[in-house]
Amino acid sequence: MEKVVSRHFDQENSHSFINYLKDNGYRAARKALTQMTPASVIDEVKKSNLRGLGGAGFPTGVKWSFIPQASPKPKYLVVNGDEGEPGTFKDKYILQQDPHALIEGIIITCYAIGSHKAYVYVRGEYEKPLQALLTAVEEAYKAGFLGQAVMGSEFDIDVVVHQGAGAYICGEETALLESLEGKKGFPRLKPPFPAVVGLFGCPTVINNVETIACVAPIINKGAEWFAKLGCEKNGGNRLFCVSGHVHKPGVYELPNGTTLRAIIYEHAGGVLNGNKLKAVIPGGISAPILTPDQIDVKMDFDSLKAIGTMAGSGGIIVMDETTDMVWAAMIAARFYANESCGQCSPCREGSGWAYRNIKRIYEGTARPYDLKNLAGIVNNIGGNTICPFGDALTMCVGSYISKFRSEFENKIKERVCPI
Numbered sequence: 402m403e404k405v406v407s408r409h410f411d412q413e414n415s416h417s418f419i420n421y422l423k424d425n426g427y428r429a430a431r432k433a434l435t436q437m438t439p440a441s442v443i444d445e446v447k448k449s450n451l452r453g454l455g456g457a458g459f460p461t462g463v464k465w466s467f468i469p470q471a472s473p474k475p476k477y478l479v480v481n482g483d484e485g486e487p488g489t490f491k492d493k494y495i496l497q498q499d500p501h502a503l504i505e506g507i508i509i510t511c512y513a514i515g516s517h518k519a520y521v522y523v524r525g526e527y528e529k530p531l532q533a534l535l536t537a538v539e540e541a542y543k544a545g546f547l548g549q550a551v552m553g554s555e556f557d558i559d560v561v562v563h564q565g566a567g568a569y570i571c572g573e574e575t576a577l578l579e580s581l582e583g584k585k586g587f588p589r590l591k592p593p594f595p596a597v598v599g600l601f602g603c604p605t606v607i608n609n610v611e612t613i614a615c616v617a618p619i620i621n622k623g624a625e626w627f628a629k630l631g632c633e634k635n636g637g638n639r640l641f642c643v644s645g646h647v648h649k650p651g652v653y654e655l656p657n658g659t660t661l662r663a664i665i666y667e668h669a670g671g672v673l674n675g676n677k678l679k680a681v682i683p684g685g686i687s688a689p690i691l692t693p694d695q696i697d698v699k700m701d702f703d704s705l706k707a708i709g710t711m712a713g714s715g716g717i718i719v720m721d722e723t724t725d726m727v728w729a730a731m732i733a734a735r736f737y738a739n740e741s742c743g744q745c746s747p748c749r750e751g752s753g754w755a756y757r758n759i760k761r762i763y764e765g766t767a768r769p770y771d772l773k774n775l776a777g778i779v780n781n782i783g784g785n786t787i788c789p790f791g792d793a794l795t796m797c798v799g800s801y802i803s804k805f806r807s808e809f810e811n812k813i814k815e816r817v818c819p820i
Contacts, residue, residue: 403630405618405638406611407654409499416533418540421501427546429617430508434554437620442513446616448624450636455481455572455609456685456713458635458702465606467596468514474603478511478519479595481577481609485524485569486685487736488716491640491652492610496523496530499614500537504560506613508551509620511558514606519560521610522577525567535562569740573788574607576742587744588788611640632658635701643669645719646676658704661696665719676721680804684713686733687793689800710800726808730801731759737794745786748794754778755798762809765816772809776802 409415409424421427433442447462468476480503484492495503507519523531538560541547549557563581565571571580575589578600599605615637619627628636635657641664644650648670655664661683665671672678678693683700689710691698698704702712720729734756743749758775761767779802783795802809 402638402654402656404654405627405630406495406499406502406614406640407652409502410494410652415498416500416537418501418537418544421499425621426501427505427508427552429620430505430512430546431552433509433512433620434552434556439513439515442509442620445624446513446619449619449627450624450631450634451612451615451619451627452635452702453608454611454615454639454715456486456687456711458712461608461612464596464608465510465514467594468604468606469597470515472604475518475601476514476516477600477603477605478507478514478516479574479577479581479600479605479607480507480519480521480613481572481574481607482521482523482527482530483565483572483577484527484610484714485567485572485740486687486714486716488642488644488682488718489685489714490642491715493524493527493530494640494652495610495614496527497533500530500534501541502614502617503534503610504537504541504547506616507560508546508558509616510606510608510613512556516606517557517559519558520581520600521560521562522571522581523562523564525565531562531564538562568742569736570742570788570790573790576788577607578605585742587742588790590787631656632699632701634703639715641700642714642716643719644717646673646721646724647671647719648673655700657701658699661691661698661700661717664700664717665696669719672719672721674721676723678719679722679724680720680726680729682716682718682720684711685716686718686736687711687797688713688716689796690804692804710796725763726801726805727759727763727812730798730805731756731763733797733801734759734794737790737797741790745788745791747782747785748791751778751782751791752794755782755794759798762812765812767813767816769813772802772806772813 451461452458570576571586576586580586595605631637680690705712738752738756741752782791
């Protein structure tokens with residue numbers, strides 16, 4: 402299988418500028434700047450079927466085309482490297498192992514949308530990846546690949562690296578914009594959308610790290626090549642993060658459309674200790690869980706949506722038969738209760754209520770009506786908040802209740818406090 406994003410991960414000093422240049426690094430950026438128009442770059446990305454790999458799965462080229470070129474305001478590119486979704490750790494590897502792939506993608510993207518300034522927002526806890534990116538940006542400036550007259554062209558590009566403060570909500574694109582502007586990370590109402598009113602009130606494209614890292618290979622080898630790597634409407638490969646009860650946890654680059662069964666049993670070595678599979682989270686903790694009879698699904702945005710879950714950020718968490726699903730739901734609910742930004746009442750209050758209800762059920766102190774109340778609480782959060790955080794909580798916790806309801810009922814009936 403031909404690798405796209407992780408092709409340098411196993412190389413010694415893969416993060417270095419010299420090694421990146423040796424492997425035709427920055428050739429795609431030079432090609433875009435000297436041989437292509439911005440419109441033709443966007444068209445190539447559209448044809449590649451590259452979709453946003455941060456979670457939403459929106460077609461990348463289409464997103465770029467929403468930028469109003471006639472606007473007199475500056476245009477901005479914002480790269481979301483805030484990777485806070487539990488079970489997800491792919492962007493970390495790109496930032497640390499191959500930061501120049503990201504920088505080259507930034508150059509091409511800025512040229513395509515008419516932006517002369519890009520911001521990379523990095524998760525606060527990612528200290529080593531942050532330092533690797535800062536070093537790479539400095540190297541690119543010294544080589545004339547960033548700054549004024551990039552690569553001898555008439556195009557100027559500046560890149561600003563911003564370290565977040567560890568707030569999960571800042572992974573939501575509009576909360577990220579608020580944070581970049583120096584304000585509290587509260588999500589914004591949409592519309593207006595960032596493509597029209599984004600950073601500092603100007604047209605803005607927001608893509609995650611992995612998405613931008615795919616851009617240079619597309620320009621180098623063509624949209625048709627990239628599209629054929631994946632499946633229908635889901636071009637290319639993507640990085641899957643596998644953790645939990647598997648023999649070989651890690652990051653795997655595989656074609657879009659690879660089955661979940663193949664990822665678990667062929668690539669990640671199967672379930673630990675020969676135990677039976679009990680449940681799988683397919684796309685980060687926000688994605689509704691799947692049961693063993695659903696793992697033949699193709700791991701692409703459309704196939705997962707069709708069975709009631711989502712590809713999300715590609716974070717696959719495997720749980721074997723020893724897992725207490727009430728405990729797992731409690732941990733997830735506690736995360737949401739802690740990370741709610743508090744802007745919307747249903748989320749601010751409901752996330753805490755949901756966590757406390759599940760905690761009582763798990764500890765054997767539940768009241769007879771707690772399970773019924775829990776379903777009502779969860780259902781009243783979804784669709785009633787400014788950002789998708791409330792929907793994520795609803796989908797996540799709701800899936801535990803619906804698919805493993807008997808475990809919740811048994812906990813209430815037995816009233817046994819675990820040691």
